[in-house]
Amino acid sequence: MIGEGIQSTNQRKHSYVQDRVEVGFFTDPSVCIGCKACEVACKEWNQVPDDGFTWSGNSYDNTGHLGASTWRHVMFLEQDRQKGNQVTGPMGLPNPQSDLFAAGSAEAEDPFRWVFLSDVCKHCEEAGCLEACPTGSIVRTEVGSVLVQNDVCNGCGYCVVSCPFGVIDRRPEPLHDAGGAFKCTFCYDRQKSGLVPACAKVCPTESIVFGRLDDLRARGAERVQQLQQSGYSDAQLYNPTETSVGGIHAFFLILGEPEAYGLPPKPQIPTIYLKSAWTSAFATAIASIIATLVAFAFFS
Amino acid sequence: MTNEPQSEKRLEELREQAWKDGVVPGKGVDVAGGPIPRKPGYYGQAVVKPPVWTWQVPLYFFMGGIAGMSAVLASGAVLFHQVDLARAAMWVAVIAGAILSPILLIMDLGRPRLFLNMLRVFKHRSAMSMGAWILSLFGACVVPGLIALELHAQHIFGGTFDQLLRVAAGIFIFGSAIFGTLLATYTGVLLGATAIPAWFLHRTLLPIHFGTAGLGSAAALLELLGHRIPALNFLGFYAAGVESALLIWLSVDKHNAADRAIHEHGSGWLIRIGEVLSGPLAFVLRLFGLIPFAAISFLIGSLVSRFGWIVVGKVSGSDPEAVFASQQR
Numbered sequence: 305m306i307g308e309g310i311q312s313t314n315q316r317k318h319s320y321v322q323d324r325v326e327v328g329f330f331t332d333p334s335v336c337i338g339c340k341a342c343e344v345a346c347k348e349w350n351q352v353p354d355d356g357f358t359w360s361g362n363s364y365d366n367t368g369h370l371g372a373s374t375w376r377h378v379m380f381l382e383q384d385r386q387k388g389n390q391v392t393g394p395m396g397l398p399n400p401q402s403d404l405f406a407a408g409s410a411e412a413e414d415p416f417r418w419v420f421l422s423d424v425c426k427h428c429e430e431a432g433c434l435e436a437c438p439t440g441s442i443v444r445t446e447v448g449s450v451l452v453q454n455d456v457c458n459g460c461g462y463c464v465v466s467c468p469f470g471v472i473d474r475r476p477e478p479l480h481d482a483g484g485a486f487k488c489t490f491c492y493d494r495q496k497s498g499l500v501p502a503c504a505k506v507c508p509t510e511s512i513v514f515g516r517l518d519d520l521r522a523r524g525a526e527r528v529q530q531l532q533q534s535g536y537s538d539a540q541l542y543n544p545t546e547t548s549v550g551g552i553h554a555f556f557l558i559l560g561e562p563e564a565y566g567l568p569p570k571p572q573i574p575t576i577y578l579k580s581a582w583t584s585a586f587a588t589a590i591a592s593i594i595a596t597l598v599a600f601a602f603f604s
Numbered sequence: 605m606t607n608e609p610q611s612e613k614r615l616e617e618l619r620e621q622a623w624k625d626g627v628v629p630g631k632g633v634d635v636a637g638g639p640i641p642r643k644p645g646y647y648g649q650a651v652v653k654p655p656v657w658t659w660q661v662p663l664y665f666f667m668g669g670i671a672g673m674s675a676v677l678a679s680g681a682v683l684f685h686q687v688d689l690a691r692a693a694m695w696v697a698v699i700a701g702a703i704l705s706p707i708l709l710i711m712d713l714g715r716p717r718l719f720l721n722m723l724r725v726f727k728h729r730s731a732m733s734m735g736a737w738i739l740s741l742f743g744a745c746v747v748p749g750l751i752a753l754e755l756h757a758q759h760i761f762g763g764t765f766d767q768l769l770r771v772a773a774g775i776f777i778f779g780s781a782i783f784g785t786l787l788a789t790y791t792g793v794l795l796g797a798t799a800i801p802a803w804f805l806h807r808t809l810l811p812i813h814f815g816t817a818g819l820g821s822a823a824a825l826l827e828l829l830g831h832r833i834p835a836l837n838f839l840g841f842y843a844a845g846v847e848s849a850l851l852i853w854l855s856v857d858k859h860n861a862a863d864r865a866i867h868e869h870g871s872g873w874l875i876r877i878g879e880v881l882s883g884p885l886a887f888v889l890r891l892f893g894l895i896p897f898a899a900i901s902f903l904i905g906s907l908v909s910r911f912g913w914i915v916v917g918k919v920s921g922s923d924p925e926a927v928f929a930s931q932q933r
């Protein structure tokens with residue numbers, strides 16, 4: 305049996321949509337094996353078009369980044385650091401004489417680690433994309449996820465620059481359904497029928513866990529502690545609750561700093577900038593009217 | 605072998621460096637992929653998404669600015685009984701604001717036929733939604749305003765109906781002016797309230813820049829259309845003066861890596877060229893009485909800087925270090 309078997313929240317039927325329970329993803333790179341099953345499952349289930357193949361040269365990642373046609377993206381980080389109590393050595397050929405082979409040597413030079421993390425739309429508590437959308441195409445679902453209604457979106461592109469995580473994007477020609485904005489749907493269609501999102505369902509190591517948000521938060525905190533105790537001193541949760549984003553429903557465990565994963569350290573929802581920008585706009589409007597009146601009154 | 609050719613020495617050097625540093629960077633060789641990434645963030649990948657907008661959007665900003673502020677000039681002209689100027693300004697407002705602006709805005713959509721979905725909802729927290737409403741209401745004022753003004757000015761009808769037309773023209777033209785000031789300035793809010801570092805860091809400057817560029821462009825265009833009056837000349841000085849001040853503001857209010865797109869690369873040059881043309885150069889030309897040249901310089905400058913700000917957004921949004929720098933902990 306893989307993982308927790310049928311007991312796992314990844315494999316059970318549920319009624320979260322009907323019960324209006326907040327759900328989320330907890331993604332844990334410490335167990336991810338980089339198989340990309342989540343990417344494939346997502347593309348297949350959601351019929352996301354093939355957006356071309358490019359050889360990136362960036363480790364085993366030829367997907368690149370999240371976008372209109374990539375809703376799960378497995379990152380492959382190569383870092384000159386240790387992973388937990390991992391025994392590391394020089395990056396050249398192994399030398400049997402070196403202390404790399406000495407038991408428990410954690411201080412070996414040239415440490416190296418490979419970390420995989422499956423990235424996804426964060427389903428923000430305060431979602432920049434949702435606030436920005438002028439058509440009302442982007443909505444909040446019963447389970448607290450953020451959903452783009454494809455048939456309503458007119459492709460204005462404002463959500464693209466309003467997402468602090470660079471997730472949502474407009475799909476270019478000549479792909480199927482081009483012109484609209486797309487991102488992870490949290491498999492809302494599946495969830496309505498009591499099914500688990502495709503990526504979590506196929507994840508063989510339960511690196512992606514789907515479940516009730518409160519359960520996942522507890523699970524995440526516990527996992528960080530566990531890892532810390534077993535030598536992963538740089539394990540932490542990535543869930544920006546102290547910024548205006550107010551936390552994310554698809555949160556991550558990360559080893560090291562968020563920047564290395566291309567995650568913004570302090571993401572902000574752009575609506576916090578509205579007040580100063582509109583104040584400036586109104587001031588300019590008034591100044592322009594006054595200047596015009598002065599011009600006609602005194603220079604005619 | 606003491607007489608090794610030079611090229612063999614070079615190969616020795618490379619071998620040394622490879623052994624010492626673990627990597628050898630060089631022209632045409634991208635070492636980003638490993639063994640250890642040497643680009644910022646995740647392989648230098650963008651952290652936020654750069655705007656997908658194309659040339660229609662900056663051109664729309666330019667047209668919307670001219671249209672909105674033309675309506676303000678029309679109101680001023682109406683108040684001070686300059687009917688000819690008012691008519692010209694209203695024509696400009698209608699052509700730029702009620703015809704060209706919507707066309708450009710619709711052209712930029714990924715799905716133009718769904719344009720009307722913009723008016724499904726009213727969201728004050730979305731500058732794009734506010735803009736769609738502002739543009740619609742502007743159109744709804746400026747078109748009847750022009751019709752009423754023309755019918756009244758040409759005395760098509762007489763008697764009370766003509767008086768009614770006069771009142772209607774007045775109301776619609778003032779309405780156009782109110783929505784016009786918003787049309788010319790909201791575009792600054794639109795860029796300022798986003799996740800793009802170079803934009804949101806200058807969210808106070810952008811509406812001032814866009815609005816004032818709109819006012820100056822409207823005045824310049826009317827001057828080029830033959831309305832060489834002191835009032836428009838004064839507004840030309842005012843706008844060029846404000847733009848010069850903004851040029852200084854931009855060069856003082858620097859945020860290092862976070863807004864470097866404004867100061868470096870081609871995007872930086874577009875901003876600088878645009879600001880110089882519509883700021884100091886337009887001002888000096890006007891001082892020397894070269895009004896048509898000042899007007900052209902201002903118009904080109906404000907068009908270039910609109911494009912500049914969109915290009916800045918693309919550069920800044922693609923730059924992971926800019927995002928990190930703007931969120932320094």
Ligand code: SF4
Binds near residue numbers: 491504
């Ligand atoms: S949740 Fe569903 S849509 Fe989102 S990445 Fe996973 S499988 Fe794809």
Ligand code: SF4
Binds near residue numbers: 467
């Ligand atoms: S991560 Fe971006 S696309 Fe996803 S909900 Fe948040 S703002 Fe929207």
